Structures are given as structure tokens and as C-alpha cells.
Amino acid sequence: MVKKLLTGNEAVARGAYEAGVKFASAYPGTPSTEILESIAKYKGELYAEWAPNEKVAYESAFGASLAGVRSLATMKHVGVNVAADPLFTSVYTGVTGGIVLVSADDPGMHSSQNEQDNRHYALAAKLPMLEPSDSEESYELIKLAYDISERFNTPVLFRMTTRVCHSRSLVETGERVEREDIPYEKNIKKYVATPANAHIMRPALIERLKDLREYSETEAVSLGVNRAEWADDKSVGVVTSGVSYQYAKDAFGEDVSYLKLGMTNPLPLDLIKDFASKVGKLYVVEELDPYLEDQLKQEGIEVIGKEVIPVWNELNADIVANAVFGRTEAQEKSSELVAVPRPPAMCAGCPxxxxxxxxxxxxxxxxxxxxxxxxxxxxxxxxxxxxxxxxxxxxxxxxxxxxxxxxxxxxxxxxxxxxxxxxxxxxxxxxxxxxxxxxxxxxxxxxxxxxxxxxxxxxxxxxxxxxxxxxxxxxxxxxxxxxxxxxxxxxxxxxxxxxxxxxxxxxxxxxxxxxxxxxxxxxxxxxxxxxxxxxFDLAKRTCRVDQEKCKKCKLCLACGCPAIYNGDEITIEQESCTGCKVCQQICPFDAIEVIENGK
Amino acid sequence: MASNDTKNILLVGVGGQGTILASNILSTGLISLGYDVKMSEIHGMSQRGGNVSTQIRFGSKVNSPIVGKGEADVIVAFEKMEALRWVDYLRPNGSMIVNDFVIPPLPVLTGAEIYPRGIIEELEKKAAVTVIDAGGIAESLGNAKAMNVVLLGATIKALSEKMPDSFIKVDWAGIVSSTVKAQFVELNVKALSEGMNLL
The missing domain is CATH 3.40.50.970 (Thiamin diphosphate (ThDP)-binding fold, Pyr/PP domains)
Structure with a gap:
């Protein structure tokens, strides 16, 4: 098989497709959007749709699971807040066809209003969670997620972050495995979450979590999903997951030992304890909240974590190295010249x-x-x-x-x-x-x-x-x-x-x-x-400033159009102007003319 | 930072300049040589006038997809001021290719800020800089939009000095041909060759 350079999002789409997913739904949100756009291309083999919001997306996917097929719902981190209501109770009822909810978190708030750490949802809603660290793992783990979902009768949370979603790395893909639809069986006790039924589901859920913990300790280890990578020198160990693993590898190098966790709920606490007992200093490298660290500390494991690793903003190899080794950043060569910021603006012609x-x-x-x-x-x-x-x-x-x-x-x-x-x-x-x-x-x-x-x-x-x-x-x-x-x-x-x-x-x-x-x-x-x-009248036209009439009053600049340039003269950049005429209507001196049919 | 042989290339510019296409072609060539490659596009809302950087890391085994400060072997700035923004990411012995091309950002357009003067002189104090007029070359070939492939050609040439011979021998023109639309193949193959001859 040829290896392809795929984004994490494309890899998840490919993996889900190969796993036989027949229904996918999402509301677009950065950095998750391209998963559905990619999987939609397999039209004819599966059905994919945009839902009006994330709750509708998840509930629709859950309905498809109920009807007997593997289904997928994807969203950005804040979208999970919207979908949280059905998510929590769907963990009580369990599933028919496998169902995976992809949460694409945005540490660093590249295009989001907050940087909440959605790993907490796995603990709060009590469902298994997988965290890939690059595209290859995104592809492999999404397939595993469907096996776990069906075997343990539970939705699975698949947690990605911006750098995993949007970075490209090599993936060796395979073929789709078609799956028979699971015949529908009416099962009121399983799927109707009335208080009486929920009283039966709740203890079963506690038992399920024990089984999943056992899986995380054993099979997930034999599959290499949760794995120790031993160095000869065991004086330093690093527990890490997701893209933080990649940063840690660059920051600490090959001479320390790693415990790389791909399944981060339930945590393989025995495996972690064993790892901790064999290394000297133990670090936890994770982005955002001390999710792993707090659980390790509850078990009495001594770790160095958020007292050195920043608790907000995304990490990178530099930040991890600086935090751990106190290395100073590459010497900045001082300069009087500074690049002017390039804030995004509404496009020229934006309605x-x-x-x-x-x-x-x-x-x-x-x-x-x-x-x-x-x-x-x-x-x-x-x-x-x-x-x-x-x-x-x-x-x-x-x-x-x-x-x-x-x-x-x-x-x-x-x-x-x-x-x-x-x-x-x-x-x-x-x-x-x-x-x-x-x-x-x-x-x-x-x-x-x-x-x-x-x-x-x-x-x-x-x-x-x-x-x-x-x-x-x-x-x-x-x-x-x-x-x-x-x-x-x-x-x-x-x-x-x-x-x-x-x-x-x-x-x-x-x-x-x-x-x-x-x-x-x-x-x-x-x-x-x-x-x-x-x-709509979408005829090609542009606006131009008549310099004879322009009094340089600059009133037109108040509309914030990126095509209007305030230099020695006020000019309108003809390449980007779409002739929307907003500036023309503002100009009190009739100095902006419209040129029909473009340039 | 990485203890291994990973090399880093940064292509920086403004949304819509075609850094991603150039990176895709470069990555395809590197993969054909058997390298592990990771590539990231870092942008806020680049379609709406923001700055964009495409990062390529390659070697026998690449970990982080992100290039840190002081780590880039080659930086190619598709826009002049973006070179200034990213120059601190260059390695001490790294090389920088700067397209002599200006796209004023919104604060400059509105008159709130002034586009910095003397950028090239400033960059030359800090790094080995090659200034090229990719826009002019692309225009002389008949289409200003081929600027990104001119820059790609220059990048390949600059990088080849730090790479084994097999790198320059990759069929770059073939990869360009199979990447761009059929009607633009001739233009872009010429643009690539012009770019490679600049250095």
C-alpha cells in the first residue's frame, strides 16, 4: 500500500469509512469541519449530513446506531457542550451499532472562544476515550473505537486537538469492510431511560467501566495503544498522551522512557503505577488541564506536572523543554523593525x-x-x-x-x-x-x-x-x-x-x-x-476613487474595507474590490465611481 | 531541538498566496525519497486576510508537527513583511528567501500603522537572505498567480545545498504537472524552472 500524507481529520474520515460507518453527522466547527467534508466523498457507500447543531448531529448518529449501523458524530470542543445532554444518557443506555463522538479541541484558541479541555467529558459522562497523537494513530484508533463501542456497548469519545486535526503525516490506508446491519429489536428496558430503567442501567454502567479499565490495562497494552517505550537509562520517565507525546519526544529526546497513552479513559492505573515504580523522576506532559496528573496523584503517584508545564495555551517542543530544563528560548535578535499585525478582517465585498x-x-x-x-x-x-x-x-x-x-x-x-x-x-x-x-x-x-x-x-x-x-x-x-x-x-x-x-x-x-x-x-x-x-445582481464591477473629487476626508475608511488603501492618496485596490458600493454610498463628495464589467 | 536528523522548512505568507500548494509539491517529492514527513498549516482565518505559515518537517522519524523558534533550515517568505515576522524561527546557519512583494495588512490600509521600511536591510543583519522578484517573473510568464511555483523552485534549489544529490534529482517538474490543473501545467513547469535558476 502507498502511504499518503493525510491530515488527522482526513485520516479519521478514512478510518471510519473503512470501519464500515454508514451514517455520519456534524455541525461544522474549526478544527473538526474537514472530517465530515472528507467522509462525505464516499457518497453511495455511506450517508453523511450537516446537522443544524451538534445536539441534532449526535442524536441522529445515535438513532442510526439504534437502527443497527456504525455511526459517527463530529464537532468542535464547544459543540460537545451542545451535545452533552444526549451524550450523558446515551452512555447509560448503550448502543446497537458502534457510535463514536469526535471532539476536536482547540488549545491555544486558534479559532475558538475558549480552550476547554474535553477530556473531562469522558470522566463526567463515564465513557471510554481515545486520544491520537498524529494522523496514523487517528486512522488506527478510530477503527479500534468502533470495536470498543460494540464490544462494550458504549459510545466512545475520540478526542483530537487542532494540531492533530490539521497536521499532515503519513498514513497507510486499507480497504472498507462492509458490515451487515444489525436487525432492530425493540428493547424498552435498554433504550427508554425512565427513572425505573435508569436505576438498572446505572449499576451496569459502573460494571462496564470496570471492564473497560481491565481492557485499558491489558488488551490496549498488547495492541500498543497504551505502551511503555523504555530507554536504557530509567532515571526519567514521561507519561503523556495526544500531540503532547510528540512534543515530549522532541523535548526529552530518545534517552528517557515514555508511557504513551492512547486510551485515556479509563486510565490503566496499574500500568502507570508499574511504570512509575521503575523510573526515577516522573513527568506528566499534557496540554491544558492536569487531567492525567490529578488522577495519578489520587493514586498516590508522585509526578512533576503542572508546576512546570503551562496550564493554558497549547504546548510545543520549545515550551516543554523550557518548562522542564529551564532552557531559554532561542536568542531573539533584537530589532527596531516590527512586523505589523495582520488581523483577519471581513472580506472586501462582504455583505x-x-x-x-x-x-x-x-x-x-x-x-x-x-x-x-x-x-x-x-x-x-x-x-x-x-x-x-x-x-x-x-x-x-x-x-x-x-x-x-x-x-x-x-x-x-x-x-x-x-x-x-x-x-x-x-x-x-x-x-x-x-x-x-x-x-x-x-x-x-x-x-x-x-x-x-x-x-x-x-x-x-x-x-x-x-x-x-x-x-x-x-x-x-x-x-x-x-x-x-x-x-x-x-x-x-x-x-x-x-x-x-x-x-x-x-x-x-x-x-x-x-x-x-x-x-x-x-x-x-x-x-x-x-x-x-x-x-441577486452579481455582475462584475469595481469601485474607483476619482482623485479630482476626493477631499481625503477619510469617511470611507470607517467601513473597514480591506480594498481601500489610505496612502498618499485614498485608492481602491482593483484586484480585491467587488464593487459592493458601500464606500460609494458613504462618500459625501461623490468621488467614488463604479466601473461596470470589472477592470 | 530534535536530537535526530529532522529538517525544517517554513513557507510563510498571506492567505490566498498558495503556500499550501507549494508545500504539497515539496512534501510529495520528499516522500518519494523515503523521508518521514509532517506538514502543518498554521493560520487563523487566512481567507480573511490573516497571515499563514506552512511548516514542513522531514527526516528519518519526525515527532512534533510544529517548527520552533531557531529551528528552520530554510524560510521562504511569500510576502516581505512576513519574512520579518518569522525571521527568529531561522537556525543560525539557515537561509531565507524573500519575495519582494508587499501585501499591506488592514492596520496599514486604514492608516493606523505604517508598513515597515528597510525590511531587507534589517533581515540581512540577521541572516543569509536571497531576495527574488517572483511576482515579476510570474507576470513575465503570463500569470502573476504562478508566483508560488517560482518560489517553490527557488526553495528546492536553496534546500538542495543542504541535501544529498538525490533531492535535486527528484522529478519536480513531473510532480508539479500532476498537481496543478491541466491548463496551467506549461506555465507552472516554466515557473518552477525559472525559480530554480534564480539561485
Missing amino acids: HRGLFYVLSSHNKKHDDLMITGDIGCYTLSSAPPLSAIDSCICMGASISMGHGAAKISKTHRVVSVIGDSTFLHTGVNSLMNAVYNSSNLITIILDNRITAMTGQQQNPGTGFTLQGEVAPEVDIPLLCKSFGFGEGAIHVVNPLDLGQTEAALEKALETDGPSVIITKWPCVLKKMNEEDRKA
């Missing part, structure tokens, strides 16, 4: 820009809006020059936080902003509540016809599925109408038309009670389809 310019200029004049935000590209509008978002904590929170704030605030009108995909993820319930419990909230749904932030995924509002089928589209205005908004309280606007957007905001501000503005224009990065071309 969100018009809306946030309107909100930002309203607040510059009146300072009377509290703007609760959400998770998506538009969170970038919290940065200068727009500075138009006041809060962001999790998917869907903009509307519910806005509702609470609107009920209380006597000084500010509250506006909540949320993207189409985030609205369909968890914003729907919140908006229902804002109408039901009538607050004076102005909700703005930014419908850019795609899930943009994670790289253009379909959702229930876009008309297509993950595997490319045409699908029904949620009619967002009609959905809002069904919640019971008052007459004239639902507005649909083109956010690139500043006048139209301002007018809708003014009307909403005059409304007593909840109102909603839907800004509808496709993401500039979207691969446009026939429908888009029919519904």
Missing part, C-alpha cells in the same frame, strides 16, 4: 459590512444601542473601525442575551445580530422566546446564504445538502412570522443598500415590542448557483 457600518454610525451619533453578537464572520465587526458588537459568548446567545438585556435596560435599545447558520443552530428557540415573552428586542438575521466562517458549508437555509442533493430551504421570514411578530415587524433588506438598511433600523426602533430585520445577500466567497444569480 455584513453595510449593516455594521449602519449600526456603527448610528451609535457614533446616538450611542443608544447595545449590540449583542454571536459566532460567525460578523464577530470580526467587533474590531475597529466598526467596533459594532458588544458581546459574544456562544452559538445562539445573541438573541437570548439580547432578550434578557432588553427586558432590563432603561438606557439602551438592544439589537442582537446573528448569522443564518447560527440562527438555525440555536437562535430559533431564542427568537421564539423573545416574541413569546415579548421584549423590545431588535433581532438582525444576517442571511448570507451559506455557513461562511468555517469555509462555505450548506445548512437548512441554503437549498443543498452536504452530499450535493437539492434540499428544501427554510423560509426565514415565514418562520419568523409563525412566531407571532406584530404587523410590520419583519423587514427583509439588502445590507449593501445603506439607505434601505437604515430605514429598516429606524422602523424597528419605532416598533414597540420585538422586531426582526433579515439582511439577505450572499457571502462574497460563495460559489454562486443559478438561484443566486437570479436573485
Whole structure:
């Protein structure tokens, strides 16, 4: 077999495919997104879909397991919070077909709002956990996860991190093994978690954990999943798991002994005790929380861990070496010249820009809006020059936080902003509540016809599925109408038309009670389809500054467009400009002209 | 850091510049020589104007997928200021290839910051720097977008000085041909050869 350079995400997809998975579901979220995108390519051999949120994804996968096939649900770390409810009880009932939940954690918060350590979920929900350290292990361990799931009648947590998900390393792949569907048998005592049945499931779960501990101590060791790597000199030992193993190997080198754990719940505590007894100094190298360390210390094993290894942010070989050996970092050659940061910005032509310019200029004049935000590209509008978002904590929170704030605030009108995909993820319930419990909230749904932030995924509002089928589209205005908004309280606007957007905001501000503005224009990065071309004017054009008319008042810079360059003259970069005309509408001197048909 | 023979290459630039394609081609060649290879793409939201770095580590057995400060054997900067951002990752005897090409970041566009002047002079104080005009070369070949393959050619040449002969003898043009779209094969093979001849 040829070895291929695969990302951890691609390797998991390949491994799950070979393990005979027939159903996969996810809500996109960095760094997990590419797992479903990869597995979706095996269309015809398995079914894969985007769910509107992680709870739906996990429950759907669990339903597929109940119906007798191997299933997969993948999500980023914070997505597991959303899916936690079904996860915990599905561990009580157990499974029919094998089911694996992939949690892709993001130490270092490369693209996340927090860096929670999801290994704790394995302990809290009492399910087995596997942690790969590179692509090869991702491929091997996901297959093992399905065997464990079916043999021990339990969902399995498969914990990855950004560097494992997104780094490429060599994998030798094999062939898919087709599996017969397990015939459905009605089993109320197993699958109906009423208190009476749960009383029977609960002690069985405790017994199952004992069996899994035994597996972790024995078979997982003979498979090399939990393994000691002995050096001649046993004065130093390192217990580690996941990508931290790779960092530890570079930091400590080949002259120390390692206990590399691929199965980290239940821990093979006897194996660890044995290892600890044979080495001198014992280190625990792990990213984020002292998950391994605390359990080792509870067993009375003396270790050096978080007193030297940082407890937050991701690790690398340098950080581990510095922490352990007190090596100083490579000498920085001092320099007067410093690279200017390159913060991400909303793209030139982004349809969100018009809306946030309107909100930002309203607040510059009146300072009377509290703007609760959400998770998506538009969170970038919290940065200068727009500075138009006041809060962001999790998917869907903009509307519910806005509702609470609107009920209380006597000084500010509250506006909540949320993207189409985030609205369909968890914003729907919140908006229902804002109408039901009538607050004076102005909700703005930014419908850019795609899930943009994670790289253009379909959702229930876009008309297509993950595997490319045409699908029904949620009619967002009609959905809002069904919640019971008052007459004239639902507005649909083109956010690139500043006048139209301002007018809708003014009307909403005059409304007593909840109102909603839907800004509808496709993401500039979207691969446009026939429908888009029919519904929106997407003709090629650019904007250009007429230097004769330009007074250099710099008002156009307030929209934060990366195509506008404030040099000796104000110019618009023609390569990146899409002719959205937001700057043209801002210019008080009519100095920005539109050139049709491109350059 | 690694006690073994692992070598490190950093390709740094701005989202959309094609560092990943160049890394894929380089990795394919290294794998054909039997090396263990790990490759990481490090970016925040590069599609939205952020900086991006692609890291390749190769050797008989590679552990960490991430290159640390002071570890890179070769750094190739697809954009000038990105060279300045990453120069501390270079090994004392490492070499740096800098594309004389500017992409101003948002704080510069808005006038909040000034794009640093004298970058090349500053870099030369710290490292062996080769400045090339990959953009100009790609344009003269008829398509500015082939800039990344010009840079790839220069990278292969720079790296070959630190590698056994088998490295330069890899059929790089063949790998390029099988990686890019059919209509761009001729352009990119020329771009590769121009890049290799720069050094």
C-alpha cells in the first residue's frame, strides 16, 4: 500500500469509512469541519449530513446506531457542550451499532472562544476515550473505537486537538469492510431511560467501566495503544498522551522512557503505577488541564506536572523543554523593525459590512444601542473601525442575551445580530422566546446564504445538502412570522443598500415590542448557483476613487474595507474590490465611481 | 531541538498566496525519497486576510508537527513583511528567501500603522537572505498567480545545498504537472524552472 500524507481529520474520515460507518453527522466547527467534508466523498457507500447543531448531529448518529449501523458524530470542543445532554444518557443506555463522538479541541484558541479541555467529558459522562497523537494513530484508533463501542456497548469519545486535526503525516490506508446491519429489536428496558430503567442501567454502567479499565490495562497494552517505550537509562520517565507525546519526544529526546497513552479513559492505573515504580523522576506532559496528573496523584503517584508545564495555551517542543530544563528560548535578535499585525478582517465585498457600518454610525451619533453578537464572520465587526458588537459568548446567545438585556435596560435599545447558520443552530428557540415573552428586542438575521466562517458549508437555509442533493430551504421570514411578530415587524433588506438598511433600523426602533430585520445577500466567497444569480445582481464591477473629487476626508475608511488603501492618496485596490458600493454610498463628495464589467 | 536528523522548512505568507500548494509539491517529492514527513498549516482565518505559515518537517522519524523558534533550515517568505515576522524561527546557519512583494495588512490600509521600511536591510543583519522578484517573473510568464511555483523552485534549489544529490534529482517538474490543473501545467513547469535558476 502507498502511504499518503493525510491530515488527522482526513485520516479519521478514512478510518471510519473503512470501519464500515454508514451514517455520519456534524455541525461544522474549526478544527473538526474537514472530517465530515472528507467522509462525505464516499457518497453511495455511506450517508453523511450537516446537522443544524451538534445536539441534532449526535442524536441522529445515535438513532442510526439504534437502527443497527456504525455511526459517527463530529464537532468542535464547544459543540460537545451542545451535545452533552444526549451524550450523558446515551452512555447509560448503550448502543446497537458502534457510535463514536469526535471532539476536536482547540488549545491555544486558534479559532475558538475558549480552550476547554474535553477530556473531562469522558470522566463526567463515564465513557471510554481515545486520544491520537498524529494522523496514523487517528486512522488506527478510530477503527479500534468502533470495536470498543460494540464490544462494550458504549459510545466512545475520540478526542483530537487542532494540531492533530490539521497536521499532515503519513498514513497507510486499507480497504472498507462492509458490515451487515444489525436487525432492530425493540428493547424498552435498554433504550427508554425512565427513572425505573435508569436505576438498572446505572449499576451496569459502573460494571462496564470496570471492564473497560481491565481492557485499558491489558488488551490496549498488547495492541500498543497504551505502551511503555523504555530507554536504557530509567532515571526519567514521561507519561503523556495526544500531540503532547510528540512534543515530549522532541523535548526529552530518545534517552528517557515514555508511557504513551492512547486510551485515556479509563486510565490503566496499574500500568502507570508499574511504570512509575521503575523510573526515577516522573513527568506528566499534557496540554491544558492536569487531567492525567490529578488522577495519578489520587493514586498516590508522585509526578512533576503542572508546576512546570503551562496550564493554558497549547504546548510545543520549545515550551516543554523550557518548562522542564529551564532552557531559554532561542536568542531573539533584537530589532527596531516590527512586523505589523495582520488581523483577519471581513472580506472586501462582504455583505455584513453595510449593516455594521449602519449600526456603527448610528451609535457614533446616538450611542443608544447595545449590540449583542454571536459566532460567525460578523464577530470580526467587533474590531475597529466598526467596533459594532458588544458581546459574544456562544452559538445562539445573541438573541437570548439580547432578550434578557432588553427586558432590563432603561438606557439602551438592544439589537442582537446573528448569522443564518447560527440562527438555525440555536437562535430559533431564542427568537421564539423573545416574541413569546415579548421584549423590545431588535433581532438582525444576517442571511448570507451559506455557513461562511468555517469555509462555505450548506445548512437548512441554503437549498443543498452536504452530499450535493437539492434540499428544501427554510423560509426565514415565514418562520419568523409563525412566531407571532406584530404587523410590520419583519423587514427583509439588502445590507449593501445603506439607505434601505437604515430605514429598516429606524422602523424597528419605532416598533414597540420585538422586531426582526433579515439582511439577505450572499457571502462574497460563495460559489454562486443559478438561484443566486437570479436573485441577486452579481455582475462584475469595481469601485474607483476619482482623485479630482476626493477631499481625503477619510469617511470611507470607517467601513473597514480591506480594498481601500489610505496612502498618499485614498485608492481602491482593483484586484480585491467587488464593487459592493458601500464606500460609494458613504462618500459625501461623490468621488467614488463604479466601473461596470470589472477592470 | 530534535536530537535526530529532522529538517525544517517554513513557507510563510498571506492567505490566498498558495503556500499550501507549494508545500504539497515539496512534501510529495520528499516522500518519494523515503523521508518521514509532517506538514502543518498554521493560520487563523487566512481567507480573511490573516497571515499563514506552512511548516514542513522531514527526516528519518519526525515527532512534533510544529517548527520552533531557531529551528528552520530554510524560510521562504511569500510576502516581505512576513519574512520579518518569522525571521527568529531561522537556525543560525539557515537561509531565507524573500519575495519582494508587499501585501499591506488592514492596520496599514486604514492608516493606523505604517508598513515597515528597510525590511531587507534589517533581515540581512540577521541572516543569509536571497531576495527574488517572483511576482515579476510570474507576470513575465503570463500569470502573476504562478508566483508560488517560482518560489517553490527557488526553495528546492536553496534546500538542495543542504541535501544529498538525490533531492535535486527528484522529478519536480513531473510532480508539479500532476498537481496543478491541466491548463496551467506549461506555465507552472516554466515557473518552477525559472525559480530554480534564480539561485
